[in-house]
Amino acid sequence: EAGVAQSPRYKIIEKRQSVAFWCNPISGHATLYWYQQILGQGPKLLIQFQNNGVVDDSQLPKDRFSAERLKGVDSTLKIQPAKLEDSAVYLCASRPHSSGGSSGANVLTFGAGSRLTVL
Amino acid sequence: GESVGLHLPTLSVQEGDNSIINCAYSNSASDYFIWYKQESGKGPQFIIDIRSNMDKRQGQRVTVLLNKTVKHLSLQIAATQPGDSAVYFCAENTGGFKTIFGAGTRLFVKA
Numbered sequence: 518e519a520g521v522a523q524s525p526r527y528k529i530i531e532k533r534q535s536v537a538f539w540c541n542p543i544s545g546h547a548t549l550y551w552y553q554q555i556l557g558q559g560p561k562l563l564i565q566f567q568n569n570g571v572v573d574d575s576q577l578p579k580d581r582f583s584a585e586r587l588k589g590v591d592s593t594l595k596i597q598p599a600k601l602e603d604s605a606v607y608l609c610a611s612r613p614h615s616s617g618g619s620s621g622a623n624v625l626t627f628g629a630g631s632r633l634t635v636l
Numbered sequence: 637g638e639s640v641g642l643h644l645p646t647l648s649v650q651e652g653d654n655s656i657i658n659c660a661y662s663n664s665a666s667d668y669f670i671w672y673k674q675e676s677g678k679g680p681q682f683i684i685d686i687r688s689n690m691d692k693r694q695g696q697r698v699t700v701l702l703n704k705t706v707k708h709l710s711l712q713i714a715a716t717q718p719g720d721s722a723v724y725f726c727a728e729n730t731g732g733f734k735t736i737f738g739a740g741t742r743l744f745v746k747a
Contacts, residue, residue: 521679530701536679548733550735552737554722556742557739558739559727559737559738559739559740560725560737561737562734562735562736565734566735573734580668608679608680610679612733623668623670623685623733624670624682624685625670625680625682625735626682627679627681628679629677629679630678631676631680
């Protein structure tokens with residue numbers, strides 16, 4: 518099966534500009550996640566969608582970050598205006614809807630990420 | 637608050653030796669733990685997982701041990717190979733399938 522697709526792979530912008538990242542999860546995966554990974558750190562959850570609804574956005578800086586998954590499939594993450602500290606890799610991941618008794622169903626499949634540099 | 641941490645940020649091993657990567661977690665309500673491997677320029681990739689009702693699980697060349705008493709998780713890699721060089725993250729699942737990652741350990745394999 519095709520993996521999680523993300524674009525662009527790299528983006529360089531100046532502070533106060535805006536940027537948008539796109540993610541297409543694995544077909545049929547109901548749950549979609551956006552993580553921010555700053556260099557040398559582990560991924561930090563920004564937002565979690567179940568179909569087109571938000572499950573958890575407690576760590577999303579809502580004054581500048583927004584995300585949507587309008588049709589319950591692909592998703593966009595936007596930053597406006599960007600700050601220097603937003604420089605990071607933005608990872609999208611997806612997971613099947615039902616966990617059942619199978620531990621594999623709880624595993625996230627990640628895309629390659631979008632690397633953002635804010636100058 | 638919730639946190640997942642690691643004891644060592646960097647681990648260097650000789651090719652063919654066994655590697656042990658450790659992780660401490662703080663949320664006693666976490667019921668599921670996963671180890672991910674991240675190579676340069678790629679997203680994290682699943683290695684092995686374990687539920688909280690188990691204390692050991694084995695895969696191909698990898699073993700995960702869970703000690704709930706001291707909230708400790710470890711990943712053992714047998715006969716470490718150059719291709720194992722990467723950053724390894726432990727992650728825990730709390731309710732609602734929220735996955736929290738630790739800071740990571742970078743594994744260097746010396747030929």
